[in-house]
Amino acid sequence: MQITILSGSPKGDMSVTLQYMKYIESNCKENEYKVFHVGQEIKRIEKDTRLFEEIVDGVSNSDGVVWCTPVYYFLIPSQMKRFIELIYERGVGLAFSGKYAAILTTSVHCSDHTAHDYLRSICEDLGMRYVDGYSADMHDLLHSEERERLVKFAACFFKYIAEDKPTCSVFLPLRYKQPEYVPGEIEDVPKTWGRKIVLISDADDHDYNLNHMIDVFTKSIASEVEVVKLNEIDIRGGCLGCYRCAYDTICVQKDEVMDTYRQKIFPADAIVYAAAIKDRFLSSRWKMFLDRAFFSQHSPPFQGGQILFLISGPLRQVPNLRQWLLTFSECSGASLAGIITDEYEDSAYVTKLIGSHADQLVWAIDERYAVPGTFLGVGVHKVMRDCVYDYKSLFKYDNDFYKEHHLYDFPQKNVGLRAQNLFISLALKNPALRNRVYRDFTKQLVRPLQKVLQG
Numbered sequence: 001m002q003i004t005i006l007s008g009s010p011k012g013d014m015s016v017t018l019q020y021m022k023y024i025e026s027n028c029k030e031n032e033y034k035v036f037h038v039g040q041e042i043k044r045i046e047k048d049t050r051l052f053e054e055i056v057d058g059v060s061n062s063d064g065v066v067w068c069t070p071v072y073y074f075l076i077p078s079q080m081k082r083f084i085e086l087i088y089e090r091g092v093g094l095a096f097s098g099k100y101a102a103i104l105t106t107s108v109h110c111s112d113h114t115a116h117d118y119l120r121s122i123c124e125d126l127g128m129r130y131v132d133g134y135s136a137d138m139h140d141l142l143h144s145e146e147r148e149r150l151v152k153f154a155a156c157f158f159k160y161i162a163e164d165k166p167t168c169s170v171f172l173p174l175r176y177k178q179p180e181y182v183p184g185e186i187e188d189v190p191k192t193w194g195r196k197i198v199l200i201s202d203a204d205d206h207d208y209n210l211n212h213m214i215d216v217f218t219k220s221i222a223s224e225v226e227v228v229k230l231n232e233i234d235i236r237g238g239c240l241g242c243y244r245c246a247y248d249t250i251c252v253q254k255d256e257v258m259d260t261y262r263q264k265i266f267p268a269d270a271i272v273y274a275a276a277i278k279d280r281f282l283s284s285r286w287k288m289f290l291d292r293a294f295f296s297q298h299s300p301p302f303q304g305g306q307i308l309f310l311i312s313g314p315l316r317q318v319p320n321l322r323q324w325l326l327t328f329s330e331c332s333g334a335s336l337a338g339i340i341t342d343e344y345e346d347s348a349y350v351t352k353l354i355g356s357h358a359d360q361l362v363w364a365i366d367e368r369y370a371v372p373g374t375f376l377g378v379g380v381h382k383v384m385r386d387c388v389y390d391y392k393s394l395f396k397y398d399n400d401f402y403k404e405h406h407l408y409d410f411p412q413k414n415v416g417l418r419a420q421n422l423f424i425s426l427a428l429k430n431p432a433l434r435n436r437v438y439r440d441f442t443k444q445l446v447r448p449l450q451k452v453l454q455g
Helices: 016-027 041-048 050-062 079-087 114-127 145-163 208-220 257-265 282-297 319-331 347-368 375-390 396-404 415-428 431-439 441-453
Strands: 002-007 032-036 062-068 102-108 129-135 197-200 224-229 272-277 304-310 334-343
Touching: 002 016, 002 050, 016 032, 016 062, 016 102, 016 129, 016 145, 032 050, 041 050, 041 079, 041 441, 050 129, 062 114, 079 145, 079 282, 102 114, 102 145, 114 129, 114 319, 129 145, 197 257, 208 224, 208 272, 208 304, 208 375, 224 257, 304 319, 304 347, 319 334, 319 375, 334 347, 375 396, 415 431, 431 441
Parallel strands: 002 032, 002 062, 062 102, 102 129, 197 224, 197 272, 272 304, 304 334
Antiparallel strands: none
């Protein structure tokens, strides 16, 4: 069988993820494999039409396609995102239609499911026959049982192809006719409130609705808003995954990204992300900018701030993107002030939504209101906490930050909790005490809460 591997890593042959694919190749030698480094060579692919056509022909002539990529910020790297955009922009989706597809990623399992769901939805949109995904920890290949599981994953994929098995679809096709947002005349609210509000957008002249949403927001809030236009700042490229920023948080790419984050975004009281949906995520330009924030490492950069999203496009049809927005907000250390879209037919209602959220944003900043975290933020924190602790010699900045802000909140370090567990475990060994503990269990749970209610 002919297997095409689309590698999304910017590191080419030195990609950690690609080593997993090479292991599959060494154990399944009956197939022929062709690797295209779409992540590493994306700039060349954009300019060289012959190289792009070679990749498309490789897909067209293959029996199966493996999307092989690391996970960056809960999704694929911006470089691979841009390649997917080129597929649509150049109208070559037919080459992918009918091909069997699988996903192979490496990460520390930090919201890797949103990366898989995004890629699977793209596969289904292109008419591919998606079989399965494999999410590996970066060091799984060092363990014999994980190597065995990896080979079985590949064997399953190849079996589907050989036997022409049917596959299931999960995601409905996007069916959306965008309402035109016409806000009419909007009164400019007096700018009497002195807080730092930064709005970031990749809107161009064709983003009619998004530009109007931005205009309404800036007029509706009682503060000056600094607008950062992603299409106008110098961004040399996406994150290289080189980890050279791990020690001192200095990116090797010399452009305007670090200064934009440090001088405008990190000090802001509120950040407004204004973006249009492109396929099933934000644009690759947006993803590039977001990925490049990795120079600040795994430390929540917006502690105590507020985040608001202005989204143009069918967000209600893309729940995976909504979950990504929620996860991103919770993990940033900021509080989510809302997500507003232009999906409503009534322009006046959209205008009211923007105005009310502008007021709410002012209130949330003044009151220092922080929305409590959910599993999305709590789960990611615990994964990243353990990762930073395990590699604290490499992530010096992260280690210092985590210690300073008491983010090393390992439960085994809680002396009181350890003593309580020891007492309970000893009590449960006695049948009489065990019955008493379980009989009074609900009362014991509620009792400290009732004390609070009683003042």
